[in-house]
Amino acid sequence: MSYVDLHDEDETLFRPIYETSKSFYIAVVVLTGVFLFGLGCYIHQLLYGLGATGMDEPVSWAFYIVDFVFFIGISHAGTLISAILRLSKAEWRRPITRMAEVITGIVLAIGGLHPVIDLGRPDRILHLFERGRLQSPLLWDLTSVTAYFTASTIYLYIPMIPDIALLRDRGGKLQNLYKILAWGYKGTPKQKHALEKAINILMVMVIPIAISVHTIIAWIFGMTLQPGWHSTIFGPYFVVGAIYSGIAALVIVMIAFRKLYHFEDYLKEIHFQYLGTLLLVVSLLWTYFTFAEYLTTFYGHEPAEMRVFDYKFIGAYWPYFWLMVLVNFVMPVIILSNKKTKTIKGILVASIGVVIGMWLERLIIIIPTLANPRLPYPTGMYTPSITELGIAAAATSAFILGFMGFSKIFPLISIWETKEGRESSVHEVSMRLREYLPGHPEEAKVEASVKAEL
Amino acid sequence: MPKYGMVIDLNKCTSCQACVTACKVENNVQIVSEDDAQHGRAMFWMKMLTMEFDGDYPNIKPKTLPRNCMQCDEPSCIKVCPVRATYIREDGIVAQIYPQCIGCRYCMANCPYTVKVFNWDRQAQPKEVEKTYNPDVSVRPKGIVEKCTFCVHRLQDASEKAKAEHRELEPGDYVPACVEACPVDAITFGDLDDKKSDVSVASRDYRAFGLLEELGTVPKVRYLNAIE
Amino acid sequence: MKEKTVYYIQLLTLSFNWILAISVTTWFVNLVVISNQVKDQQTASLYISVFAITVFWILAGVLSYVFFSLHKHAHEA
Numbered sequence A: 001m002s003y004v005d006l007h008d009e010d011e012t013l014f015r016p017i018y019e020t021s022k023s024f025y026i027a028v029v030v031l032t033g034v035f036l037f038g039l040g041c042y043i044h045q046l047l048y049g050l051g052a053t054g055m056d057e058p059v060s061w062a063f064y065i066v067d068f069v070f071f072i073g074i075s076h077a078g079t080l081i082s083a084i085l086r087l088s089k090a091e092w093r094r095p096i097t098r099m100a101e102v103i104t105g106i107v108l109a110i111g112g113l114h115p116v117i118d119l120g121r122p123d124r125i126l127h128l129f130e131r132g133r134l135q136s137p138l139l140w141d142l143t144s145v146t147a148y149f150t151a152s153t154i155y156l157y158i159p160m161i162p163d164i165a166l167l168r169d170r171g172g173k174l175q176n177l178y179k180i181l182a183w184g185y186k187g188t189p190k191q192k193h194a195l196e197k198a199i200n201i202l203m204v205m206v207i208p209i210a211i212s213v214h215t216i217i218a219w220i221f222g223m224t225l226q227p228g229w230h231s232t233i234f235g236p237y238f239v240v241g242a243i244y245s246g247i248a249a250l251v252i253v254m255i256a257f258r259k260l261y262h263f264e265d266y267l268k269e270i271h272f273q274y275l276g277t278l279l280l281v282v283s284l285l286w287t288y289f290t291f292a293e294y295l296t297t298f299y300g301h302e303p304a305e306m307r308v309f310d311y312k313f314i315g316a317y318w319p320y321f322w323l324m325v326l327v328n329f330v331m332p333v334i335i336l337s338n339k340k341t342k343t344i345k346g347i348l349v350a351s352i353g354v355v356i357g358m359w360l361e362r363l364i365i366i367i368p369t370l371a372n373p374r375l376p377y378p379t380g381m382y383t384p385s386i387t388e389l390g391i392a393a394a395a396t397s398a399f400i401l402g403f404m405g406f407s408k409i410f411p412l413i414s415i416w417e418t419k420e421g422r423e424s425s426v427h428e429v430s431m432r433l434r435e436y437l438p439g440h441p442e443e444a445k446v447e448a449s450v451k452a453e454l
Numbered sequence B: 001m002p003k004y005g006m007v008i009d010l011n012k013c014t015s016c017q018a019c020v021t022a023c024k025v026e027n028n029v030q031i032v033s034e035d036d037a038q039h040g041r042a043m044f045w046m047k048m049l050t051m052e053f054d055g056d057y058p059n060i061k062p063k064t065l066p067r068n069c070m071q072c073d074e075p076s077c078i079k080v081c082p083v084r085a086t087y088i089r090e091d092g093i094v095a096q097i098y099p100q101c102i103g104c105r106y107c108m109a110n111c112p113y114t115v116k117v118f119n120w121d122r123q124a125q126p127k128e129v130e131k132t133y134n135p136d137v138s139v140r141p142k143g144i145v146e147k148c149t150f151c152v153h154r155l156q157d158a159s160e161k162a163k164a165e166h167r168e169l170e171p172g173d174y175v176p177a178c179v180e181a182c183p184v185d186a187i188t189f190g191d192l193d194d195k196k197s198d199v200s201v202a203s204r205d206y207r208a209f210g211l212l213e214e215l216g217t218v219p220k221v222r223y224l225n226a227i228e
Numbered sequence C: 001m002k003e004k005t006v007y008y009i010q011l012l013t014l015s016f017n018w019i020l021a022i023s024v025t026t027w028f029v030n031l032v033v034i035s036n037q038v039k040d041q042q043t044a045s046l047y048i049s050v051f052a053i054t055v056f057w058i059l060a061g062v063l064s065y066v067f068f069s070l071h072k073h074a075h076e077a
C-alpha cells in the first residue's frame, strides 16, 4: 500500500509507519541473522550445559550477569528520565519521552532474560514460584524487575493512546489493532483529563520503582561478603551509573532515528545540548561515586580488598579499568564542557564512549572480585566463549529489531504532545513565568488570558 | 541434638591428599575432562590449599591446608539461595538438595571460602569409576551446585543401624570418608556440643583457629596450627 | 470489526493485568507462608510482599480507571 499524505502538520512523524525503505529490510534480515545465531548458541548451551561458556571456578558469574546489569542500567534511560522531565515540566521533553520509554520496555525485557540464560537449570525456573525464598536478593530482583516492567509498559502505553487514536482515524493499515488499542479515545475534554490524571499518578510511581530496581541489582552484590562488593555505596552508585548509561543510549538512539526518519525538525540541536549538559552532570556525579568508592578501599588497605583493587588498577584488568576512566570521565568531560566540541557529533561520540565505558564498569565490578577469592586459589583469567559473545550480539540485535519494529507500528515521537506543545504550552509557560516574577500573579493571569483571547 | 564438627591438626597432616581422593570416590564427584580441568573446572569437595611458601628457592616449605566445606554455623551460602536448595540441618550440617537447585550460582559467589563446585557439564566417566560408584550418593546432573556434606549419607546409615540394634548412636559410629582415610589421624570428627568428646577438646586447644573466622561465619571445621 | 468484539478484546487485555496482580498476590502469600515454615526472615519477606502487592494493584487500578473513564466519556462533547 502506498503512502497517503494527509497533509497533517506533523506528517513527518507519521511517515515512518507507512513508508519502509529498502535498507530497512536489509537491516532486518541482517539483524535477524545475528539473532538466530545467538539463539543457536543458546540452544547449544542448553544441550551441553554451562560448560559452553568461558566461566570457571572461581569466576562463576561472568558475561551474562555483566550484560544483565548493563541492560537493566540502560533501561533507566527511559522511564526514569521521562518521568523526571515530565514531573519538572521541562518543555523540551516532548519529542524525547516516547523514545526513552520504548528503550526501557525493550531493554528491560531483554535484560530480564539474562539471569535465566545464566541459570544452570532453566527447566527448574518454576521453583522460584513454588518455593522461592523472599530473603534472597535474587527474589527481590525478580519482583522489582517485574514491577518495573509492568509499570513502564503501562507508562509507555497510556501516553500513547491519543496517538493511537490519531492513527486509527487515518484508516489504512492495522485498522483493527489501532481500534483495539485506542480504547475508544476521541479526545473529549473529560477523556483528556482522565488520561492526564493517570499519567500523573504513574510518573510519581515510576520514579521510586525505577530507583529500587537498580538499587536491588546493586544489592545482589552488596549483600555478599566478598571484597569489592560488600559496600554500602553500591545502591546509589549503581543507580547513577544506570542513569548515566541510560542517557547515553538515549542520545545514540535519538541521533540514529533522527537521521533515519528525518526528524531534524523535531529533534533540534537544542535538545541534544540539554541532554549533553545532563550527561555531563551525571558524568561528574558518577566520577565522584567511583572516586569515593575506591579511595575508601585504598585507604582502608584491607588485604583481601587490596587484592581486588590491585587487580583492577595494575593487575590483569588494568587496560579495562583505565579505558573505563578514559571514556567515562576524561572524554565526556572534555567533549561536553567545551562549546566547540559540544555539537551533535561530539555528543554522539561521548555517548558511544559512555555506553562502552559503563559496560566495562559492570565488568570491572563483577569479575575481579570473583577472580580474587579470599583464600589462595589460583586466580584464572576469564575469557568469554563464542556462545557468550553470540548471545550478547543476539541481545543487542534483538534490541535494535524491537525498536525498528516498534517504529513501524507506532510513532516514535509523541504526536499529540507535540501538538499540545504548539497549541497551549507557549501560553502556559509564559503564564508560569509571570507567576515566578514579582507582582501579583492574579493580575498576570488576567492579563495573560486577555492576551490569549486577542 | 549433636552438633557435628571437625578439627584438622596441621602438625600431623603430611599433605598426602588421601582425604582428597577418599572424598572424591566416596561422593561420586565427577571427573572432568582434561580441557575442563585446565580451564579451572576440576571438581573437589576436599581440596589441598597451599597457604604460603616459607623459605627461599630451592628450600621451599609450602604450608598446606586441607579444606572442605567449613559447615559454617552462620553460612552465607544459605542466606542468598533463592530456592532453599541449601539449608542447615539441626545437627549443624549444611546440606544440599540437588533436585531443588536451579543453578544460579549465587551461593558460590557468596561463600567466602569458595567451597562450592558447579557441574559445568556432564562428561562420560571412565568405566572403572562407574563400576565403583557409591550407591548411597546420587550422581549429580549438569547445571547444579554441590559441596561437601560431611558424608551425611553415612550418618543416615549409622543411625538406621543403631536403630535396628536398639541403641543410641555412639561416637565413632559415624565418621566421614576423609577422617577414615587419613593415615596419620590428623582429622578428628564428632560432636562439638559434647564437652568431653575429642573434637570438642581439640577445638578448644590453644592452637585451634578457624579459617577467616573474623567474617562471622562461625566455621565448624577448625584447624590446629602447625608449630615447629 | 464490530464495536462489541473490539470492546470484549479490550476487556480481555485489561483482565490480563488483573490476572497478573492476583497471581503476584497469591505467589507472595505462598512465599510468606513458606518462609514461615522454614523459619526464614519473616519480617523481610512481609515488607517486600506488601510493597510488591500494592504496586501491582495500583498499576492494575490505574489502567482500569483509564479504560473505564475513556469509554464513559467517549460520547460527550
Ligand code: SF4
Binding pocket: B069, B070, B071, B072, B075, B076, B077, B078, B094, B110, B111, B112, B113, B114, B115, B116, B147, B217
Ligand atoms: S564454607 Fe561456604 S559452602 Fe560451606 S557452609 Fe560455609 S558458606 Fe556455605
Ligand code: SF4
Binding pocket: B080, B081, B082, B083, B084, B085, B086, B100, B101, B102, B103, B104, B105, B106, B107, B108, B144, B145
Ligand atoms: S546454585 Fe543452587 S544452591 Fe546455590 S544459590 Fe542457586 S539454587 Fe541455591
